[in-house]
Amino acid sequence: MRMKTLLACASVLVSQMAVADALPQRWVSAGGAFSEWVVALGGESKLVGVDSTSQYPQSLRSLPGVGYQRALAAEGILTLKPDILVGSNEMGPPPVLEQLKAAGVRIELLSAKADVPALQHNLTELGHLLGKETEAQALMDGYLQRLQTQANWVKVAQQQHAAPRVLMLLSHSGGNLQVAGKDTLAAWMIQQAGGHALGEHSGYKPVSSEAMLSLDPQVIIFAGGKLEGEAARKALLEQNPVLAQTRAGRDGRIVVIDPTLLVGGLGPRVPDALTRLASAFYPDVKPQTAEINP
Numbered sequence: 001m002r003m004k005t006l007l008a009c010a011s012v013l014v015s016q017m018a019v020a021d022a023l024p025q026r027w028v029s030a031g032g033a034f035s036e037w038v039v040a041l042g043g044e045s046k047l048v049g050v051d052s053t054s055q056y057p058q059s060l061r062s063l064p065g066v067g068y069q070r071a072l073a074a075e076g077i078l079t080l081k082p083d084i085l086v087g088s089n090e091m092g093p094p095p096v097l098e099q100l101k102a103a104g105v106r107i108e109l110l111s112a113k114a115d116v117p118a119l120q121h122n123l124t125e126l127g128h129l130l131g132k133e134t135e136a137q138a139l140m141d142g143y144l145q146r147l148q149t150q151a152n153w154v155k156v157a158q159q160q161h162a163a164p165r166v167l168m169l170l171s172h173s174g175g176n177l178q179v180a181g182k183d184t185l186a187a188w189m190i191q192q193a194g195g196h197a198l199g200e201h202s203g204y205k206p207v208s209s210e211a212m213l214s215l216d217p218q219v220i221i222f223a224g225g226k227l228e229g230e231a232a233r234k235a236l237l238e239q240n241p242v243l244a245q246t247r248a249g250r251d252g253r254i255v256v257i258d259p260t261l262l263v264g265g266l267g268p269r270v271p272d273a274l275t276r277l278a279s280a281f282y283p284d285v286k287p288q289t290a291e292i293n294p
Contacts, residue, residue, distance in 0.1 A: 024083035033264030167217035
C-alpha cells in the first residue's frame with residue numbers, strides 16, 4: 001500500500017512538471033499594463049523583453065527593449081528566442097506578427113479595453129499561461145474590492161460637491177497636446193474618480209488652444225513624458241500658456257500622472273491612480289489612505 005501511495009505521488013509530481021514545462025517560459029510583453037500583471041503574478045523571471053511602454057516596475061527597464069507596441073520589429077524580438085509575445089490588438093504592425101507566428105512564436109492578444117470584464121479576461125488568460133490561476137483570481141478579487149471602496153468614497157463626495165469638469169491632456173514632450181475623449185482609459189478613470197470628462201470626441205485628438213480655453217476645465221490631468229511633478233506642470237504651462245487662463249490653471253489644479261498607466265487597459269496601479277485623482281477632484285473631502293506609486 002505504501003509503495004502504491006509513493007507511485008501515485010510520483011505520478012502526480014511528474015504530471016505537474018510536464019504541465020509546467022508545457023507553459024511558455026520565455027516571454028516578450030508589449031503593453032505596460034500587461035507587463036505589470038505578469039510581474040504581479042510572479043512571472044517577471046520569464047520576461048526576456050518588453051516594449052517601450054513597460055516602464056514599471058523599474059526593474060523592467062533593464063530588460064532588452066523591442067520598440068513601441070505599435071511598431072515592433074520581428075528581428076529584434078526573434079533574437080530573444082521567445083516562446084510567446086503578449087500584447088493587445090493595438091500591437092503590430094500585422095506583417096511583423098505574421099512573421100513571428102511563422103517563426104513559431106505564440107501571439108497572445110489580450111484586451112486593452114477599459115472595463116472590468118476585459119480585466120477579468122486578461123488576468124484569467126495570464127494566470128493560465130503562467131500556471132497561476134489561483135493567484136490571478138485572488139488579484140482580481142482584491143482589485144474589485146478596491147474599485148468598490150473607491151466608488152463608495154466618490155458617492156459620499158458627490159453628496160457634498162458637484163463633479164468637477166476635467167480635461168485629460170496627453171503628450172510625450174509637453175507640446176502637441178491631445179485631449180482624451182470617449183472610449184478611452186483616461187475617460188474611464190475620470191468617471192471612476194468622480195469627475196466629468198470634457199472630451200466629447202472618440203479616442204485622442206489634437207484640440208486648439210481656443211477650444212481648450214473655451215472648455216475652461218476645473219481640473220487638468222496631464223500625462224506627459226519624462227518630466228514628473230512640478231517640473232512637468234511648469235513645462236506644460238510654459239509650452240501652452242493658454243492653459244494658465246483656464247480655471248484649473250488659475251487655481252493650480254493640474255495633476256500629473258504617468259502616461260504608461262494608459263497603455264494596455266486596467267493595470268495594477270490604476271486603483272492607486274484613482275485614489276489620487278479623486279483626492280484632487282474633491283480636496284475638501286477626507287482623503288483615502290492609498291497613494292499612487294511615483
